[in-house]
Amino acid sequence: MCTLEKRGRVFVLTLTGDGEHRLDADLISSLRSALATVRSSPSSSAKGGGGAALVTVAEGRFFSNGFDLAWANAAGSLSAARARLGSLVALFAPVVADFFSLPMPTIAAVTGHAAAAGLLLALSHDYVLMRGDRGVLYMSELNLGLTFPPYFMAVMREKITYPRALRDVALRASKIAAKEAKERGIVDRVCGGAAETAEEAMRLGEELAAKNWDGGVYASIRMSTFPEICRAVGLVEESDEQKQNKVVSKL
Incomplete structure (x- = not known):
């Protein structure tokens, strides 16, 4: 499951426990509930009470090891x-949509292994920080004989922008450690251990929240920046007229 707390201007979303943080229906529902609480907070817009940011972190050895395959395979046939x-694929798409439409900057503190849907969860944030002493990023679908859902590919194409890096993630199922992930532009910063990664994510969150950006404008610009992802997860892209009206209303 997950917990949500607010430290100053930064919301902290924590995947709790020492397990693999497998994305089953319960955890997905818990994530959506937490993000809805963040979205409804007055501090999610500059006018409502100042800037804000969200940091996602996980306890234990894993950031998230993806969908609950044991539950899926227990079905029998x-x-x-x-x-x-x-x-689970269908349930998780709205989580990605929630992150891409959230009215504040978001930071993933990858404090352990992030695989398959777990890696997609990390990539759904604006910034990805990763511990340097252990853990890998890994898309396991090829090794499991599974195809990628269209929205998975949309996120990977727009967030892993080096062609050879995308090839190795998708077509070699490479396990990529932090240093290589930074060199390939997949993560933004490499930190020491789990504690250092979480602390650096909090510092970045505080720095971004202090900008006092309007949350609605921030979300609109993010969605315009990643149109393929937004279309793939069902987010309605604003028209040019809607964007212009939003800008005019701030003047």
């Missing part, structure tokens, strides 16, 4: 297992 996995 291959078709039933694929149906269960498909249900």
Whole structure:
């Protein structure tokens, strides 16, 4: 499950416990509930009470090891297992949409392994910080004989912008450690251990929150920056007229 707290201007979303933080229906629901609470906070817009930011961190060895494949495979037949996995794929898409439409900067503190949907969760943030002493980024679908859902590919194409890096993540199922991930532009910063990664994420969150940016404007610009992702997860892209009206209303 996850918890949500606010430290000054920074919301801290924590995946709790020492497990793998597998994304099952309960954890997905918990994430959406937490993000809804963040979105409804007065501090999610500059006019409502000052700037804000969100940091996501995880306890234990894993940031997230992806969907709950054990639950899916427990269905028995291959078709039933694929149906269960498909249900998780459908449930998780709105989480990605929530992050891309959240009215504040977001930072993932990758304090452990991030695999498959767990890596997608990290990439759904504006900034990704990763511990340097252990942990890998890994898309396991090729090794598992699974295709990527369209919104997975949309996120990877727009967030892993070096062609060879995208090739190795998607078509080699490479396990990428922090230093290499930084060199390939997948993560923004490499920190020491888990504690240092979380602390650096908090410092970045505080720095960004202090900008006092209007949350609605921030979210609108983010969605315009990543149009393929937004279309893939069902976010309605604003028209040029809507954007212009929003700018005029701030004058």
